[in-house]
Amino acid sequence: MANITKKVSWSSRADESAAAGESTPLLNGSEQPQHSRQLSGGGSLFQIGRLSTVDLEEEITSDEDSLRGRPKEIPHNEKLLSLKYESLDYDNIENQLFLEEERRMSYMGFRCLEISRWVVCGLIGILTGLIACFIDIVVEQLAGIKYQLIKENIEKFTETGGLSISLILWAVLNFTFVMVGAIIVAFFEPIAAGSGIPQIKCYLNGVKIPRVVRLKTLVIKVCGVICSVVGGLAVGKEGPMIHSGAVVAAGVSQGRSTSLKRDFKIFEYFRRDTEKRDFVSAGAAAGVSAAFGAPVGGVLFSLEEGASFWNQMLTWRIFFASMISTFTLNFVLSIYHSHAGDLSNPGLINFGRFEGDSVTYNLYEIPLFIAMGAIGGFLGALFNVLNYWLTIFRIRYVHRPCLQVMEAMLVAAVTATVSFTMIYFSNDCQPLGPESTEEYPLQLFCADGEYNSMATAFFNTPERSVRSLFHNQPGTYNPLTLGLFTLTYFFLACWTYGLAVSAGVFIPSLLIGAAWGRLFGILLASTSSGGAQHSNAIWADPGKYALIGAAAQLGGIVRMTLSLTVIMVEATGNVTYGLPIMLVLMTAKIVGDYFEEGLYDIHIKLQSVPFLHWEAPATSHWLTAREVMSSPVTCLNRIEKVGTIVDILSNTSTNHNGFPVVVQVLESDEPAKLCGLILRSQLIVLLKHKVFVELARSRLTRRKLQLKDFRDAYPRFPPIQSIHVSQDERECMMDLTEFMNPTPYTVPQETSLPRVFKLFRALGLRHLVVADDENRVVGLVTRKDLARYHLGKHGLEELQLAQT
Amino acid sequence: MANITKKVSWSSRADESAAAGESTPLLNGSEQPQHSRQLSGGGSLFQIGRLSTVDLEEEITSDEDSLRGRPKEIPHNEKLLSLKYESLDYDNIENQLFLEEERRMSYMGFRCLEISRWVVCGLIGILTGLIACFIDIVVEQLAGIKYQLIKENIEKFTETGGLSISLILWAVLNFTFVMVGAIIVAFFEPIAAGSGIPQIKCYLNGVKIPRVVRLKTLVIKVCGVICSVVGGLAVGKEGPMIHSGAVVAAGVSQGRSTSLKRDFKIFEYFRRDTEKRDFVSAGAAAGVSAAFGAPVGGVLFSLEEGASFWNQMLTWRIFFASMISTFTLNFVLSIYHSHAGDLSNPGLINFGRFEGDSVTYNLYEIPLFIAMGAIGGFLGALFNVLNYWLTIFRIRYVHRPCLQVMEAMLVAAVTATVSFTMIYFSNDCQPLGPESTEEYPLQLFCADGEYNSMATAFFNTPERSVRSLFHNQPGTYNPLTLGLFTLTYFFLACWTYGLAVSAGVFIPSLLIGAAWGRLFGILLASTSSGGAQHSNAIWADPGKYALIGAAAQLGGIVRMTLSLTVIMVEATGNVTYGLPIMLVLMTAKIVGDYFEEGLYDIHIKLQSVPFLHWEAPATSHWLTAREVMSSPVTCLNRIEKVGTIVDILSNTSTNHNGFPVVVQVLESDEPAKLCGLILRSQLIVLLKHKVFVELARSRLTRRKLQLKDFRDAYPRFPPIQSIHVSQDERECMMDLTEFMNPTPYTVPQETSLPRVFKLFRALGLRHLVVADDENRVVGLVTRKDLARYHLGKHGLEELQLAQT
Secondary structure: OOOOOOOOOOOHHHHHHOHHHOOOOOOOOOOOHHHHHHHHHHOOOEEEOOOHHHHHHHHHHHHHHHHHOOOOOOOOOOOEEEOOOEEOOOOOOOOHHHHHHHHHOOHHHHHHHHHHHHHHHHHHHHHHHHHHHHHHHHHHHHHHHHHHHHHHHHHHHHHHOOHHHHHHHHHHHHHHHHHHHHHHHHHHOHHHOEOOHHHHHHHHHOEEOOOOOOHHHHHHHHHHHHHHHHOOOOOEOOHHHHHHHHHHHHHHHHOEEOOOOEEOOOOHHHOOHHHHHHHHHHHHHHHHHHHHOOHHHHHHHHHHHOOOOOOHHHHHHHHHHHHHHHHHHHHHHHHHOOOOOOOOOOOOOOOOOOOHHHHOOOHHHHHHHHHHHHHHHHHHHHHHHHHHHHHHHHHHHOOOHHHHHHHHHHHHHHHHHHHHHHHHHOOOEEEOOOOOOOOOOOOOOOOOOEEEHHHHHHOOOHHHHHHHHHHOOOOOOOHHHHHHHHHHHHHHHHHHOOOOOEOEOHHHHHHHHHHHHHHHHHHHHHHHOOOOOOOHHHHOOHHHHHHHHHHHHHHHHHOOOHHHHHHHHHHHOOHHHHHHHHHHHHHHHHHHHHHOOOHHHHHHHHOOOOOOOOOOOOOOOOOEHHHHOEOOEEEEEOEEEHHHHHHHHHOOOOOOOEEEEEEOOOOOOOOOEEEEEEEHHHHHHHHHOOOOHHHHHHOOOOOOOOHHHHHHHOOOOOOHHHOOOOHHHHOOEEEOOOOOEOOOOEEEOOOEHHHHHHHHHHHOOOEEEEEOOOOOEEEEEEHHHHHOEEEEOOEEEEOEEEOO | OOOOOOOOOOOHHHHHHOHHHOOOOOOOOOOOHHHHHHHHHHOOOEEEOOOHHHHHHHHHHHHHHHHHOOOOOOOOOOOEEEOOOEEOOOOOOOOHHHHHHHHHOOHHHHHHHHHHHHHHHHHHHHHHHHHHHHHHHHHHHHHHHHHHHHHHHHHHHHHHOOHHHHHHHHHHHHHHHHHHHHHHHHHHOHHHOEOOHHHHHHHHHOEEOOOOOOHHHHHHHHHHHHHHHHOOOOOEOOHHHHHHHHHHHHHHHHOEEOOOOEEOOOOHHHOOHHHHHHHHHHHHHHHHHHHHOOHHHHHHHHHHHOOOOOOHHHHHHHHHHHHHHHHHHHHHHHHHOOOOOOOOOOOOOOOOOOOHHHHOOOHHHHHHHHHHHHHHHHHHHHHHHHHHHHHHHHHHHOOOHHHHHHHHHHHHHHHHHHHHHHHHHOOOEEEOOOOOOOOOOOOOOOOOOEEEHHHHHHOOOHHHHHHHHHHOOOOOOOHHHHHHHHHHHHHHHHHHOOOOOEOEOHHHHHHHHHHHHHHHHHHHHHHHOOOOOOOHHHHOOHHHHHHHHHHHHHHHHHOOOHHHHHHHHHHHOOHHHHHHHHHHHHHHHHHHHHHOOOHHHHHHHHOOOOOOOOOOOOOOOOOEHHHHOEOOEEEEEOEEEHHHHHHHHHOOOOOOOEEEEEEOOOOOOOOOEEEEEEEHHHHHHHHHOOOOHHHHHHOOOOOOOOHHHHHHHOOOOOOHHHOOOOHHHHOOEEEOOOOOEOOOOEEEOOOEHHHHHHHHHHHOOOEEEEEOOOOOEEEEEEHHHHHOEEEEOOEEEEOEEEOO
16 A cells, blocks of 8 residues: 555645645644634634633643644654544534425435435446456456466577566566556555555544545546556455445445536435445445455445444445445456356455365364464564554655655566566476366476466466465465465565555455465375374365465454454355354454554554544543543634634634534623534635625525535535635624534533543544533534544553644 | 233233332323422422423423323323333443542453453353254254154054044144243243344343343243244244343343342443443344354344444454354254264254255346245235234233133144144155155155155244255145145244244244245246256256245345345355345335334334334424423432432332432522433432431441442342331432432434434433533433334324323
8 A cells, every 4th residue: 555655645745736625624722722822812713711620731732732843844653643634524414404404305305315325325336346347357358468478478488598588578567567557646646555445444434535535536546456466566456446436436426526527416415424424335335345245244344444323224225235236246247258147256356166075174173273363463463564664664765756656666576576586496396187277377397287386376366376275276386385475475565565556455465374374284284194084185175274374364464353254254155164264363353463453554543544443442531521622612603703704714723624603692791602513614605605694684685595505515615715705795794593503512521531432433523512511612522632542552642633 | 922912011010010129110201290290399309390482392291191191001002102111221321430440440450351241252152052052952852752753643543544633642742832831931921922032122222121131031931932843833943042142141241140149249340231232232143143053144133133333342242252152053063963073053043055056046037036025025014914913902802821821722723733734635745765854754645655745844843844945856845735835834923923932933934935935936947947948957946946935025024134134145154145135135125114014113013112213203303302302300409308319219100210410509599500410220229328418427437339339239229119218317418429420411402303313322322411501401301202203104203102
């Protein structure tokens, strides 16, 4: 995953170039309080000051201030929390406009909406399946041509002895493909790098990663993944499918493409974060389903990564999208392979059928499986640690696009060279039987009728290699071949993950694991062959151990739990392995977590994303909302001067996104009470349409602002700078009553952090108002306030907030 | 399911007898307001009156009052909502004691807790698996003896012509078993009747069904299910496993048995609703897993029925329990069948392996499958409608235990007679091949070397019948046999469900569906045999159609979605059928829902349980918290007189369970402000331990009340009547500060119903305080306030509350 190879981030280069039109950063509350105080001194803001009881926080904040004063070139660091990520708003903004619309809608209206949700899910499934087909077919064709060329070349030069020319041919071919793939990613859409799974995880968690669900990203991703797989890198095309599915979902569900400037005027109801997220979940599930032929696994993946609230109908719809996706893939590929109607290709990666005797296992094998799980966990942690250092190095030194392209090309050349060398020096010749399934058997220095077994592993697309490790007859590989292959492929895959190319880590992990798993099985069979009391066919079937090894290695790297178990079970097409795979994944996770986090979590942390986990850290009960919240809060009056609003929105140093709306009892000195919450995006739309009290009075025929106006602007609201407000208009007043959310969730100051966290996470909130017992606003809790506490080695730690 | 055959309910007979010691009914807020007003007139209560703004509700309430004035003998009716069900409290009561404990706990402490959670889940899995084994083995043994006896008898009398004696023998045997099963259920534990799935659904939804997770219930359930299956009723032993698993979980996780008066002093931390519910979810999943060999299906079942908030670690633990359960069952049964180590019995019902050619399907078969789904949906709805009428009849006329036992015995006798008659008049003789898998082939009037095919369907445990319908060679059954079998079994099963015996509806549904599905397949094959262009082995394999038919029928009856798909897929051991099964279940659900609800939902509604669905009714946006809430609310002062508290708790006419705690600024006329929430159960413990301010002063050495005291009393808190408070003590004061939840969730009065609903459901609340903008209590929303709105045929309907 090359998506963090730049100092800035997954996406910030484009932010710099397009800062005006894009993603106003979230920066709420207590950071840089000097500024907000100056502003409040200016008198144009209504601000509720700190209470005397928050002295503790005052101290903490001033400590933080000094840290925040550090120069801007702080590198990405997992001890920081970036302030540039906005949150998504999964809480419906139930303002008057919304409620009126909902009340107008009849029961039939809701039924129609429900039906269109199903239609959208069906479309998502079909399109995701088609994209998977497209990738698969193009990769097969291009890789076929490439391997055929090289094979002929090698065969020509094996006799005459000019094999270095073959090597050069191979390297140049790989080189070219990878260069194209890296250039489009690094120069046109850096967010398309890597597998996209961390980004989708963040999106489903509620963090807005800019441009992650754009059409352009999808196009670059699809082309990029084709280039990198054909380019012979140690990558898979499965991870990117999940991202692709998510993009498809986000596009289809909105009924328009902002990139193509086409609006089909359908599905307008779905133009808000809540609905869009549900569809993106379905898209991610459809992607998993297409990648692995695992519809249930896809649903569980979406839930494991995204769901904060389980809803039966939603899950059922997600499952529908998954099923349709795998079915479409299956159907189209069956036509492509000229067996129309034979639905035997459920996913991009096909583990092949595990049937007959090889599927059974015995009770005494379970400890062996658990041991393999531990090995997988350890190797996975090693992989992650190495990749972590590599990523840090990349963040520091390889952050310019041209450097990234050069690194990718270097990796491509090295991969080709290493592969060639390994094949060249390998002596593992195997007879080429009539039932052999090799696509490109390389004879090389083997006798006639034999082929080089190392070449099966290297001179092949990774999917085919995995399948041959699972299913080839015992004896097809000798242990030395497997050992060398594991070693080289481990380092190649580790180096590759994080390059500026679109590619996934699932298949390389499976391949590494399958290789050492098969090795494990062979060694086991050889140690016990003396006794020979076991039926060898069952107990030391190397294919079975290859499968367990693959599960262990993948689990050790990505640390997924239930969903990965189900994906593996579905990909093998057999539920018998359920228990061993679960035990192996569990062991791998426990062992791996002891050393290092999962690969995706590492990359999320290195991006300083304010990611909310399932629960508040265990030992955080001593913290309350008072310590956690940001204060003072910039509040707006229910009827507020336009000038004030423009000033607040233009204040780049604070850049708040949500504003509690308060109401002051006229001619009394009582403190103002909370009466609602309004978002920056809503204010922007109001300013753009000049919804001012004075104008409404003068022009009675003026069209009333509707929900449609907000939906049309979603999700790319214009920045405040693009809105022109004249000096006269600045003196007008705006009435926010109709547009604010009149019932924001609130908590008292004494609420403990776990309680705040639970409310925030379960409801997918973006802003949570902290109120005192007079219903006055005393603070605001946002995502970063909660995400910054985490359990480190020395108890509860607080991450620093940084404007990276 | 006989659990509603009494006028009162699933459980109320025992409530009447043990009213003092058990389940003080929930009766909160607005019902019978005259009483509470009289009380408040008496001056002993602090009550916040209605605000002038709630006139609308005043009107509604007075309408309701007249309805509530109806005589008490209103029968159970799906238009009523019973007030006798308490809610469970899934929101942690974060009072000072709890926070102190959490803050004292180190990180290691939390780790240990986490480990013990895993241990508990492992134990739940093992015990559930063992119970499943026990049921399976006992049923096999007893059924084996029974069928052997009858077979010998029939064979003896076939020649001599006294078959009526065989019939009598059969009927008497069935009769006896069913009588025993019905007596223990009807007289000792009525809640053990039926499959228990509706009860577990309610429990996981948050409704406290008395005695549903007691040890006694488990014992009766296990014995009952053995009796009813051996008694030859049209029932399965799978549904009850889910209930059994839940009971095991509730027992193990508490580390004690109140019934056995044993406290192991372990797992004390888990003695609260939140933790217990999580374990019960795991237990239900383990039950599904043991029943069907479907660990993933089990997890999904738990989530579909119970989860309000998905948590990765929790789900992973539930999956662990599921896996262990199916593994234990598998392992023990492998020993029992003398193939130790061969793990091929994953569940109680084994669909057998679908392998080889029979598993594939062609694209053009999909419309056929969908048509079968529609048939299944229609037949399922018919089943449900018939059962609904039958249940209404039972509620009205068959509510005394002895009548229930007699009905069960009648059904047993009729079942035996009908089966016998069908076999007797059947002419369907099939050759008894060497590979035949019949356990008890009945020759009857067939030629030597042949057996009666109708007997395979009837003269067998239902599980075996299902398997033979799935896997017997094409031609084993003739269409007439299948048609007659479907018809009779449909009505028998429909009559049986709802009897006072422990039994499930899964297997009968599968059996009916498999029979007509196979019939469908045979007819299909015969219509197309003219053309013969298809390879018949694949396309009209009757076993495949039997499977699809079984899925359609089961889906049409129970209307489960994702979980049922996965259960079916796992039970067949083959993922190939995923798509057709999903399409079939989807069609069955859509068609079935058009006519009637699912069977479990019907029974839940007939019990008037305040069941919360996933979302508020679609057209409920015009309702706000103001209309929904109960008011006036009985509030307590933070420092309250003991006498007042005792009086409030003793008031049987209101019987509130949660009390907002308010604080009045001394010597001011400002209204009292909300400062916490305290539960009846907590007050009871406080009164029992005489935690009075005066006593604390006089006896300084007095032990401080700890969380442990509350946990020891959980979940069977004594009734207020059992607590003696002297006249002197009545004058003492109680300080609630330490014990109340100081940060209850609140909503403003303007909050829309869907918003209130979402908060309530997502966080699993029991009481939600409605506060005005001065933070004064104006109302309280409880489960029944939300559950009473539902979408009927004429838009939004409101259920009547009734003290049934």
